[in-house]
Amino acid sequence: MKSKEKIKVLLTKAYLDAHDRGMRYVAQRLMEAGMEVVLTRYGAIPEIVTTALQEDVDVVGISCSTGGHLIVCSKVIELLRKHNAKGKLVILGGIIPDDDRAELQEIGVAKSFGPGSDPQHIIDYIRSHVAKAREQASSSAARQL
Amino acid sequence: MAESEQGEALEERWQRAFDRKYPGKEFKATTRSGIALKPVYGAEDIEGISQEDIGLPGLYSYTRGIYPVQYQFQAFKNQLVHGYGLPEHTRERMDLLTKEGMTGYFGERIHNLAYDLVSQNGYDPDDPAVEGKAGLGGVAVYSARDMEALFHDMPLDRSAVVHIVREPSMVMLAMYIVAAERMGFAQEQLRGNSMNACYSRPFWDTVGFPPKNTLKLMVELVKYCTNEMPSWNTTNFTGYVKEEAGATAIQEVAFTLAAHIALVGECMKAGLTPSDFIPRFSFQMAHGNDFFEEIAKIRALRRMWAKINKERFGCEDARSLQARIYSQTAGSALTAQQPLNNVVRAALHTLGAVLAGTNAVQTASYDEALSIPSEEAATLALRTQQIVLEETNIPNVSDPLGGSYYVEWLTSRFEQEVYGLLSKIEERGGYVRCWESGWLKAEVVKSAYEWRERVNRCEEIVIGLNKYAVEEQQRVPAFSYSPNLQRIAIERVQRLREQRDNAKTMAALEKLSEEARSVEVSNEGKGYLMPAIIEAARADATLGEMMAVLRQVFGWGYW
Numbered sequence: 001m002k003s004k005e006k007i008k009v010l011l012t013k014a015y016l017d018a019h020d021r022g023m024r025y026v027a028q029r030l031m032e033a034g035m036e037v038v039l040t041r042y043g044a045i046p047e048i049v050t051t052a053l054q055e056d057v058d059v060v061g062i063s064c065s066t067g068g069h070l071i072v073c074s075k076v077i078e079l080l081r082k083h084n085a086k087g088k089l090v091i092l093g094g095i096i097p098d099d100d101r102a103e104l105q106e107i108g109v110a111k112s113f114g115p116g117s118d119p120q121h122i123i124d125y126i127r128s129h130v131a132k133a134r135e136q137a138s139s140s141a142a143r144q145l
Numbered sequence: 146m147a148e149s150e151q152g153e154a155l156e157e158r159w160q161r162a163f164d165r166k167y168p169g170k171e172f173k174a175t176t177r178s179g180i181a182l183k184p185v186y187g188a189e190d191i192e193g194i195s196q197e198d199i200g201l202p203g204l205y206s207y208t209r210g211i212y213p214v215q216y217q218f219q220a221f222k223n224q225l226v227h228g229y230g231l232p233e234h235t236r237e238r239m240d241l242l243t244k245e246g247m248t249g250y251f252g253e254r255i256h257n258l259a260y261d262l263v264s265q266n267g268y269d270p271d272d273p274a275v276e277g278k279a280g281l282g283g284v285a286v287y288s289a290r291d292m293e294a295l296f297h298d299m300p301l302d303r304s305a306v307v308h309i310v311r312e313p314s315m316v317m318l319a320m321y322i323v324a325a326e327r328m329g330f331a332q333e334q335l336r337g338n339s340m341n342a343c344y345s346r347p348f349w350d351t352v353g354f355p356p357k358n359t360l361k362l363m364v365e366l367v368k369y370c371t372n373e374m375p376s377w378n379t380t381n382f383t384g385y386v387k388e389e390a391g392a393t394a395i396q397e398v399a400f401t402l403a404a405h406i407a408l409v410g411e412c413m414k415a416g417l418t419p420s421d422f423i424p425r426f427s428f429q430m431a432h433g434n435d436f437f438e439e440i441a442k443i444r445a446l447r448r449m450w451a452k453i454n455k456e457r458f459g460c461e462d463a464r465s466l467q468a469r470i471y472s473q474t475a476g477s478a479l480t481a482q483q484p485l486n487n488v489v490r491a492a493l494h495t496l497g498a499v500l501a502g503t504n505a506v507q508t509a510s511y512d513e514a515l516s517i518p519s520e521e522a523a524t525l526a527l528r529t530q531q532i533v534l535e536e537t538n539i540p541n542v543s544d545p546l547g548g549s550y551y552v553e554w555l556t557s558r559f560e561q562e563v564y565g566l567l568s569k570i571e572e573r574g575g576y577v578r579c580w581e582s583g584w585l586k587a588e589v590v591k592s593a594y595e596w597r598e599r600v601n602r603c604e605e606i607v608i609g610l611n612k613y614a615v616e617e618q619q620r621v622p623a624f625s626y627s628p629n630l631q632r633i634a635i636e637r638v639q640r641l642r643e644q645r646d647n648a649k650t651m652a653a654l655e656k657l658s659e660e661a662r663s664v665e666v667s668n669e670g671k672g673y674l675m676p677a678i679i680e681a682a683r684a685d686a687t688l689g690e691m692m693a694v695l696r697q698v699f700g701w702g703y704w
Contacts, residue, residue: 016265018351019389041352067517067626116610
């Protein structure tokens with residue numbers, strides 16, 4: 001009965017990247033909006049996927065303020081696919097140059113939220129996409145029955 | 146109270162004039178730190194401030210500046226942060242900015258160098274924990290050889306170099322000393338500063354040494370330089386990272402001074418005399434949006450530094466009482482929306498820092514919310530400083546705001562607020578205890594949250610974001626990294642490991658480990674770590690290898 005469960009979001013950022021102000025603020029707002037937030041740091045990139053699978057989150061939110069987001073995102077999405085977890089919504093926050101947006105979309109990042117993003121937009125975006133993803137998951141489960 | 150000819154107080158006459166003009170109206174405003182303001186200040190507001198607290202520049206309490214004149218003979222340094230990619234990429238930027246006029250004191254070269262995420266945190270680029278991060282956010286330097294590649298043919302005895310790293314401060318300095326040595330310069334000829342700012346981890350949220358051992362390691366750097374490199378600036382107290390993490394101006398100054406108090410205490414335990422090492426401490430403070438509060442903050446900090454070092458640590462000599470401050474315009478005040486507006490913001494911040502009389506300024510580039518600075522944006526930041534210094538006539542008179550009723554009142558009021566917060570920290574057991582308990586971090590996270598909520602409610606205006614927003618965004622040329630950065634950085638470090646005399650390197654690392662253990666177990670500053678680190682750097686140990694030894698001995702994690 002996952003559709004009635006709380007939305008669970010992983011928010012994570014490299015240990016090396018000190019710019020945690022935005023991520024912590026978003027975490028607080030998502031919690032206030034009734035979501036469950038797993039807030040972590042990662043060292044090696046696969047740790048993001050390990051945490052996402054262990055915690056069975058709906059959303060993987062990666063924060064990156066120092067470049068390197070293309071490498072991180074492509075690796076995370078590849079690993080999620082490998083673990084049959086491509087239904088998880090991958091979103092990105094931080095300093096993301098406009099020029100990278102097309103490539104991010106190609107990689108499979110659902111959306112990136114740059115500096116100054118309205119937190120309510122992030123909340124609404126997550127709610128509508130997770131609802132859709134859960135619907136799809138339950139209808140495909142029903143088909144399998 | 147100032148009396149008029151009729152015997153009526155000025156303030157009362159003003160109030161009557163106000164009531165006639167604006168019947169029933171009330172004016173309400175606060176600074177960004179929450180200090181309540183009146184609509185106007187007068188002579189009465191500064192009556193209680195002592196002559197010593199205002200005074201003149203170059204005289205105790207140094208509120209108005211640390212030298213008798215401010216910029217007339219010694220302009221503020223163009224301390225622009227730079228660094229990206231491989232050493233040769235950064236060197237290109239260093240030479241460009243120097244050619245365009247970036248100068249330190251008395252025409253010296255100055256380089257305020259950001260190291261990449263990998264070296265900043267003490268790793269080599271082939272460590273799995275740092276995949277994809279080499280050369281990002283700063284320059285990729287992992288050995289004395291990389292350091293030589295960065296500085297080759299530079300007159301290091303006539304250059305000021307700032308190494309922006311925290312935990313690896315000692316290792317980075319050791320690699321610089323060895324590179325300089327190979328270039329023919331002795332360590333006592335070197336000028337510049339180490340950050341030694343590992344204590345700021347509650348705000349600079351990364352992995353590092355446990356709090357108590359952090360202080361021990363900071364003392365080791367201070368101890369070595371005090372003995373061997375008397376003109377090297379050992380410790381940079383960084384308020385900037387606190388402000389960027391969300392701290393109010395009051396928190397920024399209080400938490401910074403609390404860290405100073407803790408470090409001086411530890412240095413004294415290790416047998417050092419305050420007036421021998423305090424003159425080599427300096428500050429990196431943010432300069433953000435509240436124009437006058439930021440100016441009052443810098444003036445109050447100079448006054449408090451003088452008082453604390455005199456009254457608490459018994460310093461008498463002027464150099465121990467003069468706070469040398471480098472102002473960094475606030476990156477967090479910049480927006481990704483309408484990025485050209487950031488040119489104006491950074492110019493106002495720069496102007497404020499200059500009116501506050503700081504000693505060096507970093508002006509943020511307008512593209513900081515989008516990427517690391519492009520060549521064009523970095524040059525424009527330098528031009529901003531040159532325009533403020535050379536076109537406005539402002540530097541002709543020192544502390545031009547001194548004596549302003551508002552500025553003097555706010556400076557003293559700000560000082561009181563900081564003392565209040567400092568006593569709260571002391572009641573909670575001091576800086577290290579407040580770090581260990583998570584209180585420092587929690588206070589700053591709370592301030593960051595409250596600020597953003599005020600922005601959401603439009604109580605705090607951010608032009609282009611919550612007011613005058615437009616659909617179409619300005620496009621600015623974004624900086625992009627050269628491809629193959631990771632591969633080349635990894636190849637270089639691996640080649641070094643193959644080429645060097647590995648028996649010698651391993652012996653030096655073993656010696657470092659022994660020395661580290663004796664520092665770790667001692668509470669009286671026994672052991673002497675820095676010479677062993679320099680020896681390892683001489684034997685071409687990499688940054689990651691030296692840091693691995695320190696991590697193993699002193700502990701490493703997320704505090």
